[in-house]
Amino acid sequence: MKDVFSMMQAASSKKNDLFVLIAGIAGLFIVMGIGRFAYTPILPLMVESTSLNNETAGYLASSNYFGYFAGALLAGKLAWKKGKAYNVYFHLSLNIASTLLMGAAVNEFIWHLLRFLSGLTSGIIFVLISSIVMDHLVRAGRAAWTGYLFSGVGLGILSTGLLVPFLSNLFNWAGIWIALGLLSFILALFIWKRLTETPSHETNVKKNPAVNNVTPPKTKSILPWLGAAYGLEGIGYIISGTYLVALAAEIPVLQSNPSLSWVLVGAAAAPSCIIWSAAASRIGNLTALQAAFFLQILGVLFPVVFFNGIGALIGSFLFGATFMGIVTMTIAEARNTAAGESSSIIGGFTFIYSLGQMIGPIAAGLLISITAELSASFYFAAAVLLTGMGCLGIAQALRRKHTEPKASNPSF
Structure with a gap:
């Protein structure tokens, strides 16, 4: 009887852990996949139908990234007296409202305010959800599940890449924003009150780092270099994230459906966190990070070096x-x-990441205005990412220095 009760309790605990994870995935789907990244496939439609151009679109993107920058800063510093979960849902409401209102506003200044609000709430929610879910899973002995959490961003990107072309047949750019806002609202209803800051049970985290994808604490001397690489990633990746669909729209074979490139981004991003987490558990986070940076550099360069459908x-x-x-x-x-x-x-x-995201579109917008070519911003992004790889190399060297056993002095 006791064994049956234990099995039922374990099943209930697993179900609760799964609900927390799904709520986290859905929250990131809403604020990142839709709230932040729906702008990329909608951008060409807004440029075509409004006063925006590729340069001013970059500045509008920077309003969102500045908001994200402020949100990340607040999320890490404030005490959140009413609890992290309460603040996730409060800011989620504001985020969804900012998406809906993008379709109701026609003034460029108001767009800047709304994109700032979207970024601010996205930054806060990203940090709070990551903290709540990762801490919950680690305490519950399910840290290996954390790779699934960030798949919500990729799933959101995939969904917006598929939905925007479909919705464009029914609505103009404004109607698309409103439709995506309504989708966000429906998803929020499903996850309401699912996030909890303490698990229903506490189990000791397994000591095997490979099982939990957790490594023992190491020297903090790598953190500045890891942070520098992450900030440079913010600059490099966001240029592609902002202008990829716009570049695809200039390629003849993709002109009729440039959002296909964004669909592929989402399809690749959705499982990527799980795959990279598995790779990191085998070869280490820093080595896997360098491999990911290298592949991303190739991804940034391919569309401009091979300016055709296959390259894009x-x-x-x-x-x-x-x-x-x-x-x-x-x-x-x-x-x-x-x-x-x-x-x-x-x-x-x-x-740090959001600071890079704020700088990236501004630099890209200036390069585009000087050269009148989108490709200049992509070459700049590749150079920035290469520098980030160098920072990771220094972090890895410091790691080896502090973790490899020192050779003992020979005795004579």
Whole structure:
């Protein structure tokens, strides 16, 4: 009888852990996949139908990234007296409202305010959800599940890539924003009150790092270099994230359906966190991160070096397959290196990342205005990412220096 009760309790606990994970995935789907990244496939429609052009669209994107920057800073510093979960749902409501209102507003200044609000709430929710779900799963002995959490971003990107072309047959750009806002609202109803800050049971985390995808705490000397690489990733990846569909629209074979490139980004991103987490458990986060940076550089360069449909789609796939994997591995490495400082370390690294995301579109917009070519911004992104790889190399060298046993002095 006791064994049956234990089995039922374990099943109930697993179900609760699964609900927390699904709620986290859905929350990231809403605020990142839709709230942040729906702008990319909608951008060409807005440029075609409004006063926006590729340069001013970059500045509008930067309003969102500035908001994300501020949100990440607040999320890591504030005490959140009413609880992290309460604030997730409060800011989720504001985020959904900002998506809906993008379709109701026709003033460029108001768009900037709304994209700022969307970014602010996205930054807060990303940090709080990551902290709640990762802490919950680690305490419950299910840290291997954390790779699934960030798949919500890729699933959101895939969904918007598929939905925007479909919705464009029914509505103009404004109607698409409203439709996506309504979808976000429906999803929010399904996950309401599913996030909890304490698990229904507490189990000791398994000591085997390979099982939990958790490495023992290591020297913090790598954190500045890891943070620098993450900030440079923010600059490099967001240029592709902002202009990829616009570049695809200039390629003759993709002009009728440039959002196909964004669909491929989402399809590659959805499983990427799980795949990269598995790779990191075998070869280590830093080595896997360097591999992901290298593949992302190829993904950024392919569409401009091979300016055709195949080049654009290969670039889209490589970009999608790497950018969320880099987020997953960097956050995991930083969290494990600074054990016990979950919210502050995730908030700090998200802040650095968002700073890069704010700088990237501004630099890209200036390059585009000077050269009148989208390709200049992609070459710039590749150079930035290459620098990020160098920072990871330094972090890895420091790791080896502090973890390899020192040779003992020979005795004579």
